[in-house]
Amino acid sequence: MGTITSRKKKDGSVSHTAQIRIMRNGVRVYQESQTFDRKPAAKAWMKKRETELAEPGALERAARAGATLRQMIDQYLEQFEKVRPLGKTKRATLRAIAESWLGDVMDADLTSQKLVEYAGWRASEEGGGVMPQTIGNDLSHLGAVMAVARPAWGYDVDPHAMADARRVLRRMGLHSKSRERDRRPELDELEKLLEHFQEMQQRRPSSINMLKVIGFALFSTRRQDEITRIRWADLDEEHRRVMVRDMKNPGQKIGNNVWCHLPDEAWAILQSMPRGCDEIFPYNSSSISAAWTRACKFLGIEDLRFHDLRHEGVSRLFEMGWDIPRVASVSGHRDWNSLRRYTHLKQNVDRYQGWDWVQVIVDAPVELGGRVKGG
Structure with missing residues (x-):
């Protein structure tokens, strides 16, 4: 099902491309490849992917086009507004996330690592230099989208990504609940x-x-x-x-x-x-x-x-x-x-x-x- 092709590059090093092809009734229904610097790594990846693709439904999931986070947010806002109007803060936050670089990330790539990266970016000057409470609010609203993306629409979203990201961010001090205000008017x-x-x-x-x-x-x-x-x-x-x-x-x-x-x-x-x-x-x-x-x-x-x-x-x-x-x-x-x-x-x-x-x-x-x- 898979082959490895080695190619010598201009600098004299050798790259190894592992390629997987799946045929059904003489027709290629799926193809995937990845290049590695070491042949053992290419073999290991190919073996791992062949095992994964043999799982029921795995081939269909791998062959699907996928969707960006922006598309998921748009679908969430469109469908949920019809049955349960959202607050203006939640709506504005989700729109802002959709317009950021995270909005271009595909559903299958929306890992805990990506969410941690996003939180770090939000804390930086480039991302607005926001406080951990704001990052917590961002992830809370985004978590609502991710919670329904797989069961409601079949998107390939890791159900544990958000929880894993939050645990890491709390340890890093980049995630916290909003502080309770104690300001009282004189x-x-x-x-x-x-x-x-x-x-x-x-x-x-x-x-x-x-x-x-x-x-x-x-x-x-x-x-x-x-x-x-x-x-x-x-x-x-x-x-x-x-x-x-x-x-x-x-x-x-x-x-x-x-x-x-x-x-x-x-x-x-x-x-x-x-x-x-x-x-x-x-x-x-x-x-x-x-x-x-x-x-x-x-x-x-x-x-x-x-x-x-x-x-x-x-x-x-x-x-x-x-x-x-x-x-x-x-x-x-x-x-x-x-x-x-x-x-x-x-x-x-x-x-x-x-x-x-x-x-x-x-x-x-x-x-x-x-x-x-x-x-």
Whole structure:
């Protein structure tokens, strides 16, 4: 089935080309060759490949054209978006990986060594000089593609490549989980922001009412996207709770609907919103983010993210002496272990007790303008 051809090169050395041909009914159905500097190495490779190709289905796999990682990512994004919309971060990360040199790697060549090489490249200046947490996120999103590539589409992907690569990268210090932020806003920072948005509201009454949004985010512990999705129809007036649809969850997002209790301050802010739209806070999530970022920059407030309001809200509940189940009924956490990092906080202290801004936020007028149904 195989032959070895030796050829003398110009520099006087000899190369040995091992070639495998498979014939069926007088027709060549498969051919493969590889060149070596040493004849024993050529013989060893040929023997190994002949054994591999004799395995059931091996010849069909070897003869297939294969696919690049870019093609696998494109197929993943196209098919999974139809049944389970992906987050914008995951989508953007996979697009970036597809456009990198790793996107040109064939499925059969996507080994743990290639993944380790990619991680090293990402850590280098050429690859962006990113932190191990970012590399970990890259591999996490890529791992989702590789996990379904073989069983769903028949691509020749090593099922152990990602796990092996992660073990190596952890030893090298190039792979780690995202660090938990512990940034909490100071009261004077919140007051500066609220004063800033109060002035803006007076100049442009129909703009996003950031006073209401910030206050509700703080006291309800709701995420930015969740705030803009909740609807009046999802409100349980009797039990003072709201259905948060598609709540973020590591294992599930779409269809992960959770009833969340609303503390008194959050309930009062919500009830102060006009009922002119289906959504309680009928604003664009990206616009909220942009307004927050611009305000922080203008006011010189550093490293404060809108999401830190959720961390602040959860911290406050623990400081008020609430236990994990009660806090989880507000935050929506299903895994109570993620709340254990808050239990060290000093209890029976509410830094917002008697805070004048609570009533200011509740009393702030709201003009929905063109957002009103039929408006």
